[in-house]
Amino acid sequence: MHQRYMTFQRGLVRGVCIPELEPHLDFFVREVHHGSAAPPVKIFLERPNRVFSMKLPTEDRAVVVKQFGWRSVIHKLVRPLTGSKAIRSFRIAMTLREAGVATPRPLIAWDRKGGGTAFESYYISEEIPDAVTLRQILKSHGMIEIERGTLLTELARLVRGMHDAGILHRDLTIGNFLVAPKPVDGNRIFIIDLSRSVQLVRVPLLIRFMDLARMKLGDFWPEFFEAYCEGHPDWKAWRPLLNFLIRLRRWKMDFWKNLKTERG
Numbered sequence: 397m398h399q400r401y402m403t404f405q406r407g408l409v410r411g412v413c414i415p416e417l418e419p420h421l422d423f424f425v426r427e428v429h430h431g432s433a434a435p436p437v438k439i440f441l442e443r444p445n446r447v448f449s450m451k452l453p454t455e456d457r458a459v460v461v462k463q464f465g466w467r468s469v470i471h472k473l474v475r476p477l478t479g480s481k482a483i484r485s486f487r488i489a490m491t492l493r494e495a496g497v498a499t500p501r502p503l504i505a506w507d508r509k510g511g512g513t514a515f516e517s518y519y520i521s522e523e524i525p526d527a528v529t530l531r532q533i534l535k536s537h538g539m540i541e542i543e544r545g546t547l548l549t550e551l552a553r554l555v556r557g558m559h560d561a562g563i564l565h566r567d568l569t570i571g572n573f574l575v576a577p578k579p580v581d582g583n584r585i586f587i588i589d590l591s592r593s594v595q596l597v598r599v600p601l602l603i604r605f606m607d608l609a610r611m612k613l614g615d616f617w618p619e620f621f622e623a624y625c626e627g628h629p630d631w632k633a634w635r636p637l638l639n640f641l642i643r644l645r646r647w648k649m650d651f652w653k654n655l656k657t658e659r660g
Contacts, residue, residue, distance in 0.1 A: 400490055404506075411506025412486050423452075424504055428461065428518065436461075449523045457522050459503060464517040464591070480507045481591035482519040488563060488590040489521065495561035498554060498583035499590070500524055500574075524586055527574040534570060534614075547575070548616055550585050552623030558587060559599045559607070566592040568610045601634065609641035 401412050409425045417424070436448035437458060444465040449458050464481050486505035493499060500521040508516035530551070551573065558565065565572070565587070572589040580586075599607075613620055621638070625631040 400494075401486070401502075408509045409506050410509065411504060412483055413504035413506075414502070417504050421504075424518075424520070425506060425508075428520075457525075459520050460500065460523045462519045462521075464519070480505070480517060482507060482517040484593065485519045485590045488593045488595065491595060492558060492561060492563060492587070492590075495557060497557040497561060497563075498581070498586045500586055500588065519591075524574050524576050524580055527576045527586070529571045530573040530575055530585070531569070531571040533575055534616075544616070545619060547585065548619045549623045550583075552620050553626070554583075554585055554587060555608070556624050556626070559604050562596045562598055564594050564596060564599055564603060565590070565607055566594065568607050570612055601631065602637075605634070605638045605641050608638060609645045 401414055402418065403412050404410070404418070404421055406421060406425050411425075413421065413424075436450050439446075439448045440460075441447040446463040446465065447460065449460050451458050462482070462485070482505040486502045489499050489502040493501065500523065503520045503522065505519040506517070554573075555568070567589060572587065574586045574588055576584050576586070578584070596603075608624070611620075621632070621635065
């Protein structure tokens with residue numbers, strides 16, 4: 397039976413990787429950590445997590461490196477209780493891909509321990525060439541009418557497939573979907589940022605809707621929801637509940653935003 401992935405340990409470093417990378421583990425845990433590998437091709441995010449793409453001698457495609465940071469001292473202290481975000485991202489990505497749900501191929505993830513907690517944490521996956529986020533497309537009005545229905549249907553089936561596989565994303569914003577200019581492995585939309593995700597035996601309808609409520613789709617909601625309910629027409633009767641959860645989510649976000657403004 398083909399091995400899905402393997403665990404490894406190098407001193408204070410513990411992680412998981414695909415079997416093909418076993419001969420290159422020292423390169424990843426040493427060179428990427430010290431920054432002596434090839435410089436970033438593109439930087440996507442600097443803080444609290446650093447996300448960038450780079451070329452590696454072990455891979456034909458460019459890869460995306462996510463170095464996890466901490467939003468506060470409290471987050472750093474509770475990390476031993478919440479587990480490794482990098483390794484969780486890797487394992488959830490594996491589960492999604494095995495269920496036929498499009499997400500960039502995971503390659504390796506590891507933590508470097510110290511003082512009882514992870515003080516460095518990395519997750520590396522293949523890069524989707526020239527992809528942009530769904531947020532960028534919607535804000536630039538780049539979703540032309542002729543392809544809007546196709547993209548929304550693919551997006552809905554992607555999210556539905558994730559929930560059917562028992563995965564709850566818990567940060568399902570439109571910035572966490574990548575849209576490729578042309579299909580990669582048969583897909584144009586990919587779900588990313590899996591560090592908060594959890595795997596359940598099944599995702600109940602109410603919990604699905606709570607996940608969906610994070611997505612700011614605006615006028616595109618009816619088309620998306622119609623495709624998401626495919627095969628379950630009875631789910632459509634629960635649309636008022638979803639609308640309520642969306643309004644509640646917006647109110648909560650506005651409340652904290654205004655509170656931070658007042659404190660500032």
